[in-house]
């Protein structure tokens with residue numbers, strides 16, 4: 001089953017020729033090849049009939065384009081992949097069953113016992129668990145480094161380092177990592193750079209343009225945008241994506257996206273730019289409100305000049321995003337009072353939904369870290385995380401201010 005991806009996706013179009021929303025809406029689907037249907041058809045088929053035995057054999061050998069079986073490709077999935085590739089400015093994309101499916105499929109495709117990976121000190125809890133309990137169990141060295149510390153990164157890189165992996169901004173504490181700097185140092189030892197771009201989406205940040213080799217996403221979040229599915233993706237060079245497709249997903253993880261979830265993500269992408277602009281504008285306003293409140297000890301939002309990597313964020317991101325983390329002066333107990341006092345915001349994990357979501361990383365998304373590791377990785381027990389939704393800002397201001405008053 002060689003060349004499956006190559007046979008199914010057209011080369012990425014010139015990403016600078018049209019605006020972001022135009023590409024998100026139009027790229028990858030020709031209505032006139034589908035009876036004029038503006039929306040790509042939802043192909044609910046596990047398998048595909050061959051006109052002859054010889055044709056089936058040619059497809060299995062990768063000598064003829066076309067679909068075989070939906071674990072190795074589905075036409076609805078292909079439309080989504082074309083859009084994701086062009087939006088991130090990559091050669092090819094592969095959509096998968098979850099963000100974790102994308103991350104694990106990428107690593108399992110390329111690493112072998114004895115290899116090493118260098119990862120940032122702050123990561124989403126299940127990514128941390130995969131690295132420490134998954135990769136390490138199979139003899140792969142995993143080194144946690146503060147990627148803001150150039151000397152520490154240099155010291156951690158060896159000729160056995162296959163990947164440097166990080167999120168920017170990091171979940172949950174919003175640390176921002178310099179993609180171009182990490183890429184330059186990693187490439188010197190032949191390591192490849194993977195950026196989890198879930199918090200930003202390609203509208204706010206395109207890591208491949210800064211030298212990264214792969215972008216991974218949880219499509220569950222902003223890209224699908226409505227909190228109604230779990231999906232993920234990886235974007236990169238065609239040859240690499242083809243390998244993840246033909247080995248990582250087909251033979252190892254089986255983390256295949258469902259055609260319905262691919263369809264819903266395509267629908268979500270049509271409004272991504274609009275939604276992100278609103279998420280960003282509301283988050284900027286709420287971050288200032290939170291920073292000015294006397295119950296608050298610290299706010300982590302890359303759009304505030306007090307953020308430690310404020311200048312880097314200005315350079316690297318189109319806008320500072322829709323996520324805010326903060327600590328109240330009263331620590332954990334005050335955080336719980338804040339969370340129990342919100343009325344409009346929902347107490348829920350996940351992010352990037354229309355609904356504003358509030359959660360407590362230490363006991364929820366990052367519970368996979370042992371407590372002492374959480375402290376070492378910069379995830380404090382009192383940290384509260386806010387995913388700013390699309391509600392009217394006036395209503396959000398009332399809700400958050402009221403809840404902060406309870407957090408004193």
Ligand code: 7XF
Nearest residue numbers: 098099100124198218220231349350365
């Ligand atoms: O497998 P998923 O689609 O849930 O994606 C995993 C994932 C990967 N990267 C980042 C930066 C993520 O934030 C996630 C999922 N995070 C959710 C959260 O932080 O709320 C998961 C809820 S436990």
